[in-house]
Amino acid sequence: MNTLKIRNLTKTYSNGTKALSGVSLDITNGMFGLLGANGAGKSSLMRTIASLQEPSSGSILFNEVDIVQNPQQIRKQLGYLPQEFGVYPKVSAEKLLDHLAVLKGITGKKVRQNQIEALLQQTNLYDHRKKSVYTFSGGMKQRFGIAQALLGNPQLIIVDEPTAGLDPAERNRFLNLLSEIGENVVVILSTHIVEDIRDLCKSMAILSKGQIIEQGNPKDLVKKLQGKIWSKIITKNDLDTYHRTFDVISARLISGETQIRVVSDPHPGFDFEPVEANLEDLYFSSLIHQSI
Numbered sequence: 001m002n003t004l005k006i007r008n009l010t011k012t013y014s015n016g017t018k019a020l021s022g023v024s025l026d027i028t029n030g031m032f033g034l035l036g037a038n039g040a041g042k043s044s045l046m047r048t049i050a051s052l053q054e055p056s057s058g059s060i061l062f063n064e065v066d067i068v069q070n071p072q073q074i075r076k077q078l079g080y081l082p083q084e085f086g087v088y089p090k091v092s093a094e095k096l097l098d099h100l101a102v103l104k105g106i107t108g109k110k111v112r113q114n115q116i117e118a119l120l121q122q123t124n125l126y127d128h129r130k131k132s133v134y135t136f137s138g139g140m141k142q143r144f145g146i147a148q149a150l151l152g153n154p155q156l157i158i159v160d161e162p163t164a165g166l167d168p169a170e171r172n173r174f175l176n177l178l179s180e181i182g183e184n185v186v187v188i189l190s191t192h193i194v195e196d197i198r199d200l201c202k203s204m205a206i207l208s209k210g211q212i213i214e215q216g217n218p219k220d221l222v223k224k225l226q227g228k229i230w231s232k233i234i235t236k237n238d239l240d241t242y243h244r245t246f247d248v249i250s251a252r253l254i255s256g257e258t259q260i261r262v263v264s265d266p267h268p269g270f271d272f273e274p275v276e277a278n279l280e281d282l283y284f285s286s287l288i289h290q291s292i
């Protein structure tokens with residue numbers, strides 16, 4: 001079993017932006033979801049774990065090895081799919097993987113060939129192996145990104161917002177691929193999409209303004225909210241009044257009507273109906289409670 005222990009991690013950039021403050025997490029094998037809005041600090045955390053930047057303070061231990069002190073050792077066990085991959089050179093997917101495999105220190109030619117063929121099959125890109133990656137669709141590029149991240153059989157895989165911009169079919173295909181991989185290694189999936197985490201991750205954390213505001217098993221976290229979520233159809237003009245009076249966690253236009261959901265321990269009155277809590281409620285209510 002692999003273990004990743006993050007303790008009191010802080011990252012302040014040279015311009016004074018405090019992107020992470022006091023982040024502590026314990027992560028083991030399987031899919032771990034890191035949920036947060038744009039600017040919450042997800043990429044800062046992912047880049048720091050991937051040892052691409054140093055934290056301002058705090059520690060990260062992977063299998064008891066300090067990542068900050070031993071970045072070279074950790075890079076050998078790491079697969080990283082960044083948010084932005086940059087520009088792809090005009091070589092075939094197969095050649096690019098071979099080049100990246102050499103960079104990762106896989107020196108035996110036959111070993112590389114076998115591994116690359118298996119990864120192209122696994123990511124469903126084998127038939128496209130002779131094409132340049134820059135001609136690939138968004139979903140194919142992300143699957144290629146996973147193939148390169150898996151070179152060298154890493155024990156720690158970090159994927160930063162991989163499903164943004166994918167159509168639903170590609171998103172499903174990509175998430176299924178991740179969950180297959182996630183059984184025997186640590187996979188950290190950073191995302192702002194609640195659904196990415198709901199069905200896939202056995203544990204998760206919510207990051208907001210550089211701080212972890214919730215962590216645990218998604219189902220257990222949602223359970224804590226059962227009986228506290230209420231819904232009501234209102235007229236759009238009344239929305240501001242409801243916002244002032246209740247903890248409104250979402251407002252949605254459904255068939256021309258505005259449906260709001262509020263979080264409240266006692267029945268909020270005013271004809272609110274009880275509804276089943278979901279992960280989106282947990283996410284939005286944790287943000288409300290942080291800003292109080």
Ligand SMILES: Nc1ncnc2c1ncn2[C@@H]1O[C@H](COP(=O)(O)OP(=O)(O)OP(=O)(O)O)[C@@H](O)[C@H]1O
Pocket residue numbers: 013014015017018019036037038039040041042043044045161
């Ligand atoms: N290199 C940097 N120098 C200065 N500030 C930075 C740097 N990188 C990120 N930031 C700032 O740190 C904060 C957290 O950014 P980060 O990219 O980690 O968030 P994120 O959750 O990944 O959001 P997004 O999904 O928008 O990338 C933001 O305020 C951002 O502007």
